[in-house]
Amino acid sequence: MENYKQEGPGYWSAKKKVKEIKGFYVHLLVYLFVNIAIVAVAAYQDGDWHALDDIWTYSTAFFWGIGLFAHWLSVFGPNKLFGKDWEERKVRELMDKEKNRNWE
Template sequence: MENYKQENTSYWSAKKKVKEIKGFYVHLLVYLFVNIAIVTVSSYHNGDWSSLSNIWTYSTAFFWGIGLFAHWLSVFGPNKFFGNWEERKVRELMEKEKNRNWE
């Protein structure tokens, strides 16, 4: 029974990770499409492809890029602030619950 619980927990943990990865890739695709559209429309509106110096054209990509980088860090990057804190805490609480049930 304990093995089943562990397999079930591993399954849901893996499923959650896959959902996070998928969410990042969707975010990345939207970022690319929207920013390509912004640059294209801005260039077309200005009538000159060499006049891409409009700061508003690139500010969206820049600030959204910061958010995209933070999303990447949360999904793939090494979590230096908390390490594997969440997983360790879950295991600790599960162990406490297991010990309490034995008493």
């Protein structure tokens, strides 16, 4: 493996992105294992297979799924809402307003 540390700041941003992606996949695996276990326990209670019609069986998967989706969006989704580009545009906008105010 080549030594990519010599490549400069691009190495550190790529390393950070890989860590974020890995964190999402770990989160996804834990989500899957835990929710499969919850459904399996709910389905097989008292030595008998039950119908899975209890809403509480799926509530954990539903609400945790919302959080998982938010995590996915932060890692893979477009950062148009409050991403780095937005921050830079907002800083420029505020600087321009301040500059125009000083000229008036």
